[in-house]
Amino acid sequence: MSKSAVPEGRPPAFVYRHEVLHCERAPLPDLAQKHGTPLYVYSATTIRDRYRTFDRAFRGFPHTVCYSVKANPNLALLKMLAGLRCGFDVVSGGELQRVQHAARKAARRVVFSGVGKTAEEMDAALRAGILMFNVESESEMAALAERSARLKKRARLAFRVNPDVPAETHPYIATGLHQHKFGVPIDAARRLYERAAREKWLEVAGVSVHIGSQITSVEPFGAAMERVAELVRALQSHGHCIRYVDAGGGLGIRYDAQELPEFAEHVKAFAKAVTRPLRGLGVHLLLEPGRSIVGPAGALLVRVLYRKSNNGKSFLVVDGAMNDLIRPALYGAHHEIVPVVRPHVEERDIVDVVGPICETGDFFARDRALPPVEEGGLLAILDTGAYGMSITSNYNTRPRAAEVLVEGKRARVIRKRETLEDLLRGEVQ
Numbered sequence: 540m541s542k543s544a545v546p547e548g549r550p551p552a553f554v555y556r557h558e559v560l561h562c563e564r565a566p567l568p569d570l571a572q573k574h575g576t577p578l579y580v581y582s583a584t585t586i587r588d589r590y591r592t593f594d595r596a597f598r599g600f601p602h603t604v605c606y607s608v609k610a611n612p613n614l615a616l617l618k619m620l621a622g623l624r625c626g627f628d629v630v631s632g633g634e635l636q637r638v639q640h641a642a643r644k645a646a647r648r649v650v651f652s653g654v655g656k657t658a659e660e661m662d663a664a665l666r667a668g669i670l671m672f673n674v675e676s677e678s679e680m681a682a683l684a685e686r687s688a689r690l691k692k693r694a695r696l697a698f699r700v701n702p703d704v705p706a707e708t709h710p711y712i713a714t715g716l717h718q719h720k721f722g723v724p725i726d727a728a729r730r731l732y733e734r735a736a737r738e739k740w741l742e743v744a745g746v747s748v749h750i751g752s753q754i755t756s757v758e759p760f761g762a763a764m765e766r767v768a769e770l771v772r773a774l775q776s777h778g779h780c781i782r783y784v785d786a787g788g789g790l791g792i793r794y795d796a797q798e799l800p801e802f803a804e805h806v807k808a809f810a811k812a813v814t815r816p817l818r819g820l821g822v823h824l825l826l827e828p829g830r831s832i833v834g835p836a837g838a839l840l841v842r843v844l845y846r847k848s849n850n851g852k853s854f855l856v857v858d859g860a861m862n863d864l865i866r867p868a869l870y871g872a873h874h875e876i877v878p879v880v881r882p883h884v885e886e887r888d889i890v891d892v893v894g895p896i897c898e899t900g901d902f903f904a905r906d907r908a909l910p911p912v913e914e915g916g917l918l919a920i921l922d923t924g925a926y927g928m929s930i931t932s933n934y935n936t937r938p939r940a941a942e943v944l945v946e947g948k949r950a951r952v953i954r955k956r957e958t959l960e961d962l963l964r965g966e967v968q
């Protein structure tokens with residue numbers, strides 16, 4: 540019925556068996572019954588599969604895949620990926636701690652990105668012995684030089700350069716244009732590398748780039764990499780030892796009916812676009828995929844509380860809300876929504892699927908054609924494994940959803956449902 544229920548990865552993350560939606564072999568009604576709703580459900584097999592597919596696409600080029608933790612930072616997922624020798628891209632000291640918590644030795648395969656690293660975060664990363672800092676300004680470089688000198692720990696560094704290439708994506712998640720806050724202008728980079736090379740405790744090691752997120756065409760990645768390769772060549776000819784190129788993340792997935800190649804083909808095309816400009820430079824490639832690894836592996840399970848209609852406009856009020864999944868409200872993002880138990884009717888209702896929060900922006904879908912669903916019925920909001928749980932909040936004093944990881948028939952809770960006590964713990968009256 541919905542293309543997203545026939546997902547890109549193999550074996551399928553979410554499939555109907557006898558009209559009941561399953562995650563792998565676990566029936567979703569059972570999970571909802573046992574763990575309550577709203578509930579995030581992830582397919583372990585799908586995550587592993589997609590990681591391996593991604594990794595395999597770069598087989599011909601020395602590389603390390605550094606999963607972008609912010610897409611979904613759950614410890615169980617980090618541990619599983621670390622077990623596959625995956626590296627990690629972190630954007631805060633908190634994410635670094637998560638990685639260390641999940642897999643002590645994985646810090647060696649961590650790259651640290653972000654425009655606002657604090658001294659404390661730098662110290663933690665230096666002590667952990669991470670692979671590389673992606674530095675985003677001259678001031679940050681000075682701060683890193685100071686911290687590394689104080690701790691007497693060498694800091695391997697790359698500048699994140701802004702290649703000024705447009706990427707067709709939502710304006711909030713495009714990052715590679717000169718007007719964005721990210722990176723240093725590629726034309727100014729040469730001078731910064733000269734400066735960094737004079738710092739005793741800094742080791743110039745790489746060039747980084749990340750042009751944005753949910754970019755489905757591979758051309759912008761190729762264009763950015765052409766510019767990066769040019770810079771690498773110039774730096775190398777000036778005696779800098781550039782051993783790493785970090786291509787960032789950003790490969791998009793299919794959320795709606797948009798035509799995209801099957802995942803393995805898509806990543807292959809992506810790999811080709813990224814590696815072609817780098818041939819002969821003798822660099823080790825770092826990749827920072829987030830969404831493309833975990834996005835299609837997750838669904839948010841919600842229950843219909845009420846059906847209502849106002850002057851002919853119909854609503855399904857569900858127990859999940861924008862605090863559980865903000866992508867529709869924040870980016871106008873589309874998510875396929877499917878009934879967990881598929882009814883035997885052709886009939887479709889045009890409905891808004893909304894949450895209980897006191898905001899007009901609290902919706903999951905507008906004017907969506909859905910099969911009729913009763914009050915108490917379950918809906919699955921698909922492709923929510925990335926930037927779902929990781930951007931939750933407690934708005935309206937709503938405790939956060941639980942998370943469940945499925946493997947075959949087995950399901951285990953990887954994050955307990957938050958309690959009101961959890962929420963109020965830090966407050967003083």
Ligand SMILES: *Cc1c(COP(=O)(O)O)cnc(C)c1O
Nearest residue numbers: 607652752788789827828829830
């Ligand atoms: C968010 C982010 C990523 C991951 O992007 P995806 O679109 O999820 O692949 C990678 N690198 C950096 C620096 C990021 O900020």
